[in-house]
Amino acid sequence: MAISIADIKALREQLGTGMVDTKKALEEAGGDLEKATEILRLKGAKGNAKRADRSTSEGLVAAKASPAGYTMIQLACETDFVAKNEKFVALSEKVLDAVAAAGATDVASALAAPADGKTVGEVIDEQAATLGEKVELAKVVTLSGDDFAVYLHKTSKDLPPQIGVVVAYSGTDADTARAIAQHIAMFDPQYISRDEVPADIVEKEREIVTEISRNEGKPEAALPKIVEGRLTSFFKQVALLEQDYARDNKQQVKKVLEDAGLTVTSFARFKATA
Incomplete structure (x- = not known):
């Protein structure tokens, strides 16, 4: 016919x-x-x-205020060609709206959230069929707090944001809070303070740097001091407050926050590229 x-x-x-x-x-x-x-x-x-077994090493990060605080998602795809596709960007907006409205705090609850009479998971699957690539909701977080600083960074001008940071904080200096979000985007801390680093991770690092120091022929009597120094360097890599500030490496982040009257209560950083 x-x-x-x-x-x-x-x-x-x-x-x-x-x-x-x-x-x-x-x-x-x-x-x-x-x-x-x-x-x-x-x-x-x-x-x-x-396409289920294919890798998703591209995508975007998006964030918005939600009833529960502030929500950020990482929507992943296979290629940068799809990452900048209008349909993919529109899908991310629809997914973010639904996830934020539901107050989802992880991928499982986000995929089950309602969207256009379906679930978020179903909406993603349908759009993946149209785009011809594997598309998946890689990460979800919803932070609660008094205030929020958000920074979304484009790694390429023709692509959507691929690094996203949300910082929950208390205080009134919004400009410094945003600068801290930019710092986190650059230096990728895993914890707020050294006290938050799990004891087993610290102990494992202690064992590693002790072994390295011995293999370098350091005197046994000097090992405790050398190991502590190397642990301090480790904390500067993983703990936000211990890091040298991106805008002034003569100051630590904790001093910048103290001077600005800010307290970081939580943060999240997503990166949508491999």
Whole structure:
């Protein structure tokens, strides 16, 4: 039977599918739009299954205020070509809206959140079929706090933000709080203070630097002092307050925060590239 251009156009606008696939689905469905939609979605689901083992080393980071505080997501895809695609960016906005509204705090609860009469997971799968790549919600966080500083960084001007930082803080100096978010984007601390670093991680690092120092032939009597010095360097790598400030490496972050009357209560950093 003859398939009208209007039906092809309507279905393509609804699903974002290609001209040939849309026309074939309508022909197979005998012109029935609902049946053709089902055919195209099933075809997309099969494509998603084939892509399941592929790696997703590109994507974007997005964030917004939510009823529970501030929510950030990392939506991943396979290539930078899709990462900057309008449909992928629009999908990220829809997902972020739904996840923020639900107050989801992890990927599992985010995927189950309602979105357009479906779940977020279903919306992502349908769009992945259209885009022809594996798309997944890689990370989700919702921070609570008095105030929030947000920094979204573009690693390339033609791509959406691929590094995102949200800082929950108390205090009134919003400019310094944002500068701290930028610092976190650059230096990637894992904890706020050295006290937050788990004891087993500290002990493992102590064993490593002790062994390194012995292998370097350091005197046994000097080892405790040498090891403590190297542990201090380790804390400067992983603990925000111990780090040298990005804008002035003669000051530690904790001094900058003290001078600004700020207290960082939590933070999250996502990076959407491998």
